Amino acid sequence: xxxxxxxxxxxxxxxxxxxxxxxxxxxxxxxxxxxxxxxxxxxxxxxxxxxxxxxxxxxxxxxxxxxxxxxxxxxxxxxxxxxxxxxxxxxxxxxxxxxxxxxxxxxxxxxxxxxxxxxxxxxxxxxxxxxxxxxxxxxxxxxxxxxxxxxxxxxxxxxxxxxxxxxxxxxxxxxxxxxxxxxxxxxxxxxxxxxxxxxxxxxxxxxxxxxxxxxxxxxxxxxxxxxxxxxxxxxxxxxxxxxxxxxxxxxxxxxxxxxxxxxxxxxxxxxxxxxxxxxxxxxxxxxxxxxxxxxxxxxxxxxxxxxxxxxxxxxxxxxxxxxxxxxxxxxxxxxxxxxxxxxxxxxxxxxxxxxxxxxxxxxxxxxxxxxxxxxxxxxxxxxxxxxxxxxxxxxxxxxxxxxxxxxxxxxxxxxxxxxxxxxxxxxxxxxxx
Numbered sequence: 513x514x515x516x517x518x519x520x521x522x523x524x525x526x527x528x529x530x531x532x533x534x535x536x537x538x539x540x541x542x543x544x545x546x547x548x549x550x551x552x553x554x555x556x557x558x559x560x561x562x563x564x565x566x567x568x569x570x571x572x573x574x575x576x577x578x579x580x581x582x583x584x585x586x587x588x589x590x591x592x593x594x595x596x597x598x599x600x601x602x603x604x605x606x607x608x609x610x611x612x613x614x615x616x617x618x619x620x621x622x623x624x625x626x627x628x629x630x631x632x633x634x635x636x637x638x639x640x641x642x643x644x645x646x647x648x649x650x651x652x653x654x655x656x657x658x659x660x661x662x663x664x665x666x667x668x669x670x671x672x673x674x675x676x677x678x679x680x681x682x683x684x685x686x687x688x689x690x691x692x693x694x695x696x697x698x699x700x701x702x703x704x705x706x707x708x709x710x711x712x713x714x715x716x717x718x719x720x721x722x723x724x725x726x727x728x729x730x731x732x733x734x735x736x737x738x739x740x741x742x743x744x745x746x747x748x749x750x751x752x753x754x755x756x757x758x759x760x761x762x763x764x765x766x767x768x769x770x771x772x773x774x775x776x777x778x779x780x781x782x783x784x785x786x787x788x789x790x791x792x793x794x795x796x797x798x799x800x801x802x803x804x805x806x807x808x809x810x811x812x813x814x815x816x817x818x819x820x821x822x823x824x825x826x827x828x829x830x831x832x833x834x835x836x837x838x839x840x841x842x843x844x845x846x847x848x849x850x851x852x853x854x855x856x857x858x859x860x861x862x863x864x865x866x867x868x869x870x871x872x873x874x875x876x877x878x879x880x881x882x883x884x885x886x887x888x889x890x891x892x893x894x895x896x897x898x899x900x901x902x903x904x905x906x907x908x909x910x911x912x913x914x915x916x917x918x919x920x921x922x923x924x925x926x927x928x929x930x931x932x933x934x935x936x937x938x939x940x941x942x943x944x945x
Contacts, residue, residue: 582735583760584696589752590743592828594916595717596757601641604695608634609720611740611757612826613790613926614913616725617677619685619708620692620718634716636709638690643704647673647689653706653727654689665689675708680907685713694733705732722825722926724775725788730928735759739925740825741940742916745890756943768925768934775931776813784910785817790926792933794821794912797836799843810835811912818910823924823933827915829890831904836912844899890917 588596594611600620607620623637638644647654654665654673668674668688676686688711691704706727710718721728722738730738739762743753774791781787794811797804810833813820819833832840890900900917904910925934 581760582696582700582702582733584700584758586757586759588740588755588757590745590755590916591752593717594740594742594755594757594825596720598720599695600636600692601638602643602693602695603641605636605640606634607636607718609718610715610826611720611722612824613722614786614822614824614826615679615719615721616723616728616788617675617708618705618719618721618729619677619687619710619713621713621716622687622709622711638709641692643691643693645691645704646709647691647706649673651689677708680909683714685710685715685719687711687713694729702733705729719826723788723790724928728788730926733759736929737761737925737927739765739923739934741923741938741943742825742919742921743941744920745917753941755940762923762925764923764936764938765925765934768923768936770927770932770934773926773931773933782813782815782817785813785820786822786911789820789822789824790933791820791822797840799840800847802843804836804839804843806836806839816910819912821912821914823914823919825916825919825924827913828917829900829902829915830918831902831907831909831911831913831915833904833910833912837901837903840901 588594621635623635649667663676673689678684687709690709695701722730739758741756743755776787811821923936
């Protein structure tokens with residue numbers, strides 16, 4: 513089993529055991545049994561006020577005419593990120609992009625006609641696409657005061673819209689804002705969407721921004737839901753696991769359990785809050801069946817926005833704020849004891865690392881039973897094993913972030929119209945075949 517799994521609670525504390533075995537480490541959420549409705553009430557805006565009651569069992573959901581314009585299944589490769597190959601332009605050029613629910617702007621690597629250095633191997637060549645266009649500085653999205661970018665947009669020397677995008681892990685991309693279409697088949701394609709066309713970046717791949725922002729792929733393409741299934745990560749040389757990614761309806765969704773998505777209106781914006789993230793109401797953490805003494809308030813946004821809990825496919829590991837992280841680490845240390853190397857900290861704030869001894873045996877000490885090491889401990893460098901949880905302070909964010917490592921062998925669905933997140937157990941490697 514993997515280190516984290518989702519333990520959903522209803523008003524009668526019904527537990528959904530998503531990994532078919534005794535829990536080693538679980539997160540508790542309020543289960544909201546939401547039954548579909550044929551209501552045709554007007555569509556809710558995505559940026560609405562905070563839900564007054566996450567446990568409202570009478571929540572009515574929207575169904576058609578709010579069906580997704582796209583229903584398409586893709587696959588992705590999984591190592592530290594979810595890499596999906598997408599056909600962009602006319603004719604299509606396949607571009608590798610990181611499926612990232614924590615980002616808004618999608619961007620691709622763009623080919624320079626006279627590059628100062630060799631471009632990435634899969635870079636996009638705008639000159640080959642008949643549907644490619646660059647946004648001029650006069651475009652409304654290019655106004656410097658629009659709060660959609662980490663730095664204001666600007667005009668380049670050709671009076672074209674220039675953007676710079678920085679991420680929490682220190683990576684960045686910059687180039688021009690452009691319009692281009694995604695083509696899934698001859699009969700299924702998007703209209704031209706606003707993207708970044710990066711001529712400088714620290715990553716050889718692009719980003720498929722899937723958060724709730726107005727410029728994300730999810731918003732611009734008007735999909736109503738999307739879902740993915742992260743396979744078990746493998747470390748075998750030459751092998752990369754494959755997962756599944758649905759745009760629109762997922763035929764497995766009748767087995768999912770849903771929790772309400774927390775949304776924030778303009779009046780609730782706070783300095784440390786990401787209002788466009790997929791925020792959920794985490795209630796607690798258990799290790800080996802033992803519930804840690806952590807107040808649920810630790811997992812909620814405070815007056816300054818700190819403490820928000822978000823589901824982020826673009827983050828590899830899970831990050832917790834100080835109070836939660838310290839108690840998780842103390843419990844692991846209590847269980848493992850002298851098997852940990854004292855004072856060892858791996859980059860990014862991973863202080864629960866450096867185990868002496870067999871990884872499977874360490875897993876038994878934490879959870880009380882034998883579990884595969886690749887789904888408990890992450891191998892980072894030089895054979896060092898880490899519990900894939902870090903202090904979010906080291907990331908420069910006062911948030912709780914559930915990363916993709918702890919979403920392995922789960923369907924995770926983001927229902928944008930009904931503002932809910934669904935989870936379902938699966939053998940994700942088999943589904944992609």
